[in-house]
Amino acid sequence: MAIQEYVSGEEFKKLIDDKIINANSVKYIIKKRGIFPVCTSPTALSDLVHTIFFGSGMMTEVHQAMNVEQNNMKSTVVVISPKMTSTDIDFITGLSDEFVRLQRLPSSPYELKNICKDDGALSLQYCYEKQQRGRMRLADTKEVTLDVRITPLSDGKYKVNIRHEGISESKQFVSLLEDMVKPSEEEQFFSIKRITLSSLQKANKVDFFDNFGAYSHKDWYLVDITNVTLNKNEFVIDDDADEAMTELRENEPTGKLTGISSAVLTGGGLRNNDFVKECMQQNFIFSSMRYKFQHKSLPITVEIDITFKQTDLKINITRTWRTEDDGKDYITPLPGSEQDEYIDYFQNVAYSVYSELLAKQRAGVEVLNKDK
Known part of the structure; x- marks a missing residue:
């Protein structure tokens, strides 16, 4: 929601001094408006902005950045297919009704707004109201708001893009969609296509992450x-299943993550990597992979987490950096509108890769049937 009242320079200065908002975020926002601060410290920056009058648009973006710093955007994707004849009303209109x-x-038990x-x-x-375990009665629930956007895809289906803070909060809206299917x-108005690993054959579970990394982007x-993250049991992909999960993080000492990264970056193929071969033999599968992308024309780097934890495909922004004038990258949370744009793009890439693998599987089944 837009800021409708004047924010004093003193109040803005205090936001930076008290580190309520990241100083690099402020620099990024004001640079887009043609103001290039030469100061390097947060204190000097707060003294600078204290003397400038900023309008509603600028302060709205600052307010969004404050909220985003606490929670980078997370998203869940499902796809719905209209079941209509040519005489039916427009699908989006019918769905809205x-x-x-x-x-x-x-x-x-929920509210639609x-x-x-x-x-x-x-x-x-x-x-909806979410129970918070272990909290006192006054704080044992909190209100969760999911932002949902349903947009057309090129194949005649519609993407349901659910934005949320917690890892599993989107399940509530997915359940509502399932209840809406007659x-x-x-009598069905639409059908639901869940984007899950269980739909892919064993080799394609690996190829999904490989092909996503090999995808050719215009801007990234x-x-x-x-x-x-690797899971032992493909049917139980859950954060609580720690005993069946292996996670490789940055700087891990074995060099296994470096080998995986090299296999994706060089085009050598994940399935040719010795560690991946060993994992497949032991029935481990990838359940998430985190990719670091740099923009080709903007001084922005984003870390995108592609995960099937909690079953459905989730695409999250985990960290963002901005290259400053000294040539170094600094962690700088991006405004919500930009994160929204980037998540939407990478969702479409993931769906394209997933659809191609499903089509490949179907073609293989048809060939087998013809040979019988």
Whole structure:
């Protein structure tokens, strides 16, 4: 929501002095407006902004950056397929009407808000109370708000993009979608396509992460793999299943992560890596991989976590950097609007890679059937 009142220079200065907002975030925001601070310390920067009058747009972006610093964006992706004939009403209109109907139901365990159609897409908010274990009665629940946007894909399906803070909060809205699918196929308005590892054959579970890293981007190039998670049981991919999980982090001493990163960056193929071969023989599968991308024209680097923890595909921004005038990269949380744009892009890439692997599997099945 836009800041509608004047924020005094004294108040803005205090935000930086008290480190409520990252000084690099402030530099990034004001540079976009043609102001290039030559100061290097947060104290000098706070003294500088104290003397400048900033408007609503600038302070709204500062406010968004403060919130983003606490929680970089996380997202879950599912796909829905319309089941309509040519005489049916527009799909987005019909879907919007259905959400409005659900919005008016009394005694629902959730609340739907801000349902809005815009340029062939649909956006809404899904709110519910989440139990917090181990908290005193006054704080044993908190309100969770999921931002949902449904947009068309090139194959005639629609992407459901769910933004959330916690790792498992999106399950509530996915459950609502499943409840909206009628038991009778003739009555179904849409069907749901969950993007999960279980849909892929064993080799393709590895190829998904390999092909995502090898994807050719117009604006980005891959510079490193910074984290990998492997699970022993492909049907139980959960943060709580620690005994069945192996995680490789940056600077791990065995060099296994370096080998995986090299296999992706050089195009050598993950399945040709000795450690990956060993994992596959022991029935370990990748459940997440973290990629570090650098922008080709902007001084921005982002770390994108591609994960199937909690079953559905999740794409999260974990860290962002900005290259400053001294040539060094500094961790700088990006405004929500930019994170939103980048997540949306990498979601589409992941879906494209996933769809190609499914098509390859189907083609293989058809060939086998013909040979019988």
